[in-house]
Amino acid sequence: MFSLSKSAYIKGDQCIKALYLEKRRPFLRDRISARQLAVFSRGTNVGILARDCYPGGLDMSPKSPKMFGKMITETIKNINNPNVNVLYEAVFKYDDTLIMLDIMVRDGDRWKAIEVKSSSALSNTYYKDAALQYYVLNGCGIQLSDFQLMYINSEYTRHDDIDLTQLFKCQSVLNDIKTYQEEIRNNIQKFKTALNMSHSPAIPIGVQCHEPYICDFRGHCWKNVPKDSYLFMTAMNEEILFEEYNNGICTNEDFIRHNSLDNIQLKQIEALNNNTYYINKVSFLKMSGNTTGKIAYLSMMDYNKAVPENEGEHPYQPTFDAFCILYEDDEKTVYHFWEKTEETNKEAYKILADSIKDFDKVVFFTHNADVFHQIPNEDLPEIIDLHSVLIKADFFHKKIRLHFTLKNVYEGVKPGNSINEHESMILNNSDKFFIKECLRKEAEAIKEIFNEWQE
């Protein structure tokens, strides 16, 4: 008999086949990306910090999977011990479902359950996840006074030390999650039945393959999808795409025959058929401007930090730890690297502003549209964000179907060339040489992409 964890339940709720494969055929899982690893590590750090809102608790985290049974017993022992008031990662099991609750706080003769989220907004998935935990706690006979989701308050401004009471917001979800209980009971039953089958459930590919999370088994389930399939289009409602595909419309030719497509949709199919990209060059040139003057190509190790590091900063304010500026001087390519040591973010932005002020134009690629908002406008040359220019110029390549990243754009525009995933810098942040290399290659990629369509 398999036991379900919270993440397995969430997976099953997204797609029961994904749950089956996870438990019964884990070797079919895709390689985990740097992007996913970066998200996991962010969640863990915020969870640990949130414990300080309720200090002095006992940590019930099992040191290894073998320890779960022991920690379930320990948790119940501590729940029944009147001298224990706070527990972290309390472990419970009911109906073959295992959960770990971030924080539990004694509240009179009952307990307040708290689940910590590193986001600044609450999604439907978080409610479902809390509802599952409530189901297990209720089944174990734990009397709850409340169930709260604790998440990041994006309006918080740091002054002196971090004020945890301001950094986190709490939302009581007890009444909402009670309404999910019947659905959870039925789902668990359905999942257990599926897991005992000798073959995986016959689920066709669909929107669930990347909503709400990108499934780890796409490599397996999508293996028969042609590499140039219309399913990779971005200019069409994907529910229609999957409906057509699952109704047996397998080729691009058949898809065109069955649907009346607009110009952009036809251009995307053409790009897929020719294994190339599409871009509206006129729009691109209009937005990117000309190439006269002194141009800097800027790559940054930028990210949004959940917890503000310095005075006056907000959660998820864009920041950076290093940058590389590439430019041509006397027909020679020059690289200017900078990395943060002791500087505050404000000082780092000042250094960046000073480093680019003598250029006429700075070209960069970021998902942090606000990254330059920390620098007064009058101190800036013309800034071209390649990411937003490419989107507006209808850039399309099948690689950008799931992630419109510099790596995917570059590999689409310059087949055979590649760079690391941007997030690999965050994961290897102590390896200075690695970061420098990543930044150098990103700056070169930005330059090549920007100049690809210049006349």
Ligand code: SF4
């Ligand atoms: S790739 Fe799609 S169909 Fe396959 S398991 Fe994942 S979500 Fe389900």
